[in-house]
Amino acid sequence: MRKKRIVILGAGYGGLRTLKRLQEFHPNADIVIINKNDYHCEVTSLHEVAAGTTNAEKICYPISFVIDREQATFVQDTVLRVDREGKKVILKQGGPLSYDFLLISLGFESETFGIQGIEEYALAISDIPSVQSIRRHIEEQFSKWAEDHKDERLTIAVGGAGFTSFEFLGELTERLPKLIRRYHVDGSKVRVVCIESTVLPMFDRKLAGYGTSKLSARGVEFVTGRVVRVLPDQVYYKNGDELHAIHAGTFVWGGGVRGSSIIAASGFRQRRGRVQVNGDLTVPGYPDILIIGDCSAVIDPDSGRPYPTTAQIAIMQADYAAYNLKALAEGHTLKNFIYKSKGTVCSLGRKDAVGQVMGQNLKGYPAFFMKKIIENRSLVKIGGLETMLKKGRFGLSK
Ligand SMILES: Cc1cc2nc3c(=O)[nH]c(=O)nc-3n(C[C@H](O)[C@H](O)[C@H](O)COP(=O)(O)OP(=O)(O)OC[C@H]3O[C@@H](n4cnc5c(N)ncnc54)[C@H](O)[C@@H]3O)c2cc1C
CATH class of the missing domain: 3.50.50.60 (FAD/NAD(P)-binding domain)
Known part of the structure; x- marks a missing residue:
């Protein structure tokens, strides 16, 4: 019998973390991950490159660091749209790629709100x-x-x-x-x-x-x-x-930002590039497609509004997505995503930040220290300890 194929679109926080976890689960399926670049970018540090306090190389690493070649293949290409009925991904360079199960984690784009210029x-x-x-x-x-x-x-x-x-x-x-x-x-x-x-x-x-x-x-x-x-x-x-x-x-x-324009181009029911997903992260009406990260909207039961889109939530969703993709491929029951916020920290340059972590307000150096711990933790969760050591990012100062 032909092995099922799981295709992951996007190798950002959500996509690459899903791949890493999925490989650990050894699903009975082939895995393909597609990304337009051959590197993963730590988007949460992009502002440092913009200001010129860090170089691009410092916040990127090759996707190949995470690929287990016995289980997964990386395709470098740009996704143009998803043909949901034909179960195919339409790519810019390569031919259409068919899938049995699809994970979309294509991230965000800048939102213009229609403002002139x-x-x-x-x-x-x-x-x-x-x-x-x-x-x-x-x-x-x-x-x-x-x-x-x-x-x-x-x-x-x-x-x-x-x-x-x-x-x-x-x-x-x-x-x-x-x-x-x-x-x-x-x-x-x-x-x-x-x-x-x-x-x-x-x-x-x-x-x-x-x-x-x-x-x-x-x-x-x-x-x-x-x-x-x-x-x-x-x-x-x-x-x-x-x-x-x-x-x-x-x-x-x-x-402001919105979800990827590929979501609208693929005909999903969406608002600002985000699809309100089911509890198990599948798309209503499409049990073979999961969406996570900035292209998804998950409603906070307390406020009735979508949770803010963050790397933190994308990484947490990825752990459930990996479990659910394996479950789909092997015919098991899916798990519902539960979000437990670990807090948010906003840096204010070198050695200063503000944040709320586990219900506590933090500011100044303690907040900056927490920010570095969060960054290093997500680097390890996705790239692994070896990647963190290769990037020389074990220190807590810049
Ligand atoms: C400056 C800045 C600071 C931030 N700081 C924080 C923070 O401190 N904490 C926090 O939790 N969140 C933070 N965020 C938000 C966070 O970065 C995003 O929520 C997160 O990146 C979303 O993860 P994702 O997996 O959905 O997408 P991404 O991580 O953006 O990954 C999307 C991937 O898809 C690829 N891709 C996109 N389009 C295509 C295409 N058409 N074809 C092929 N590949 C494609 C991209 O190359 C990328 O690899 C910050 C964002 C910014 C911009």
């Missing part, structure tokens, strides 16, 4: 090429200022004051003194402005206030408003009915 002129923190271009762009602006003294080149505006924006701002404040020295820039002309409507909405107001005061002390200006339009060197925002403009050579958009 975001798509064309804003820079987003979403993958390695995007953060490398942020780093290059800021350096180019600083280097050109030395030639033409156009002061807007030294203004960096950031839209949104959620997790990603805050982590980026924290790193940026660490990096700017070095850029000022390297490009012989007049430091008094450098401006970093954050346009926000709610600061760190996931935290209580005391912690959010701590984060804001720390960044303000390092020179970040916070202005209240909603970004309404972006032009090459200008950002418009509205506070009530008042329209304001900031002349900025760099605009980084951290206003």
Whole structure:
């Protein structure tokens, strides 16, 4: 009898952790994992590459580190869509790949909310090429200022004051003194402005206030408003009915993310690229397809709203997905996913952070220390101890 084929789309936190666990379970099935790059990226550190405080190599490792060749095959290709009725994955380069059971974990894309100019002129923190271009762009602006003294080149505006924006701002404040020295820039002309409507909405107001005061002390200006339009060197925002403009050579958009556009392209019933999955992570009406991570919506029974999409939840879902994929392949009963939040920590640059862990508010160095423990733990959970040692990431400082 032909062996069943399990196909995993995406080798991020959800997909690669599922592969790792599934290999440990030795299912009676062939496993194929598809990813557009041949490396896994630790997305939770992308802001460091964007600010230039870390290099891309430090936060990526080859997918091959996790593959057990006796059980699994890696295909490097871009997924275009899923043909649910034909049970095939349509790829950009290779021919259609059929599956018996499918796991979708294709992650997130930047959400524009239809704001004019975001798509064309804003820079987003979403993958390695995007953060490398942020780093290059800021350096180019600083280097050109030395030639033409156009002061807007030294203004960096950031839209949104959620997790990603805050982590980026924290790193940026660490990096700017070095850029000022390297490009012989007049430091008094450098401006970093954050346009926000709610600061760190996931935290209580005391912690959010701590984060804001720390960044303000390092020179970040916070202005209240909603970004309404972006032009090459200008950002418009509205506070009530008042329209304001900031002349900025760099605009980084951290206003929100959505699930992969492949979800809508495949005809799933979705909202902002996310499918509300069943308790066992299968898609309603498609018991052979599971979705996890940022492409899934799991409802919090307490609030009735979806849990925020995080690496933490993607990794936890992956453990259930691995179990359930093996169960599907072997005709056993599936388990329902139960989420137990371990808390959230937002870094504010070197040796500073804010967070809520196991019901406790943390700030300053203890929060930063916890952040490093969380990062190292997910590196070990997915890449294994050997990968962590190879990446030289056993220390708790950068
Ligand atoms: C700057 C930043 C900081 C963050 N910090 C935290 C944090 O501290 N804690 C936390 O819990 N969460 C954090 N998050 C959120 C977290 O990173 C995401 O929730 C998490 O990455 C989602 O995991 P995933 O498996 O769904 O997708 P990802 O980890 O994004 O993986 C998706 C994979 O799919 C691949 N892919 C995408 N499209 C295609 C395609 N068409 N074809 C083939 N392959 C494709 C990608 O290359 C990638 O490997 C942060 C996010 C950002 C941007």
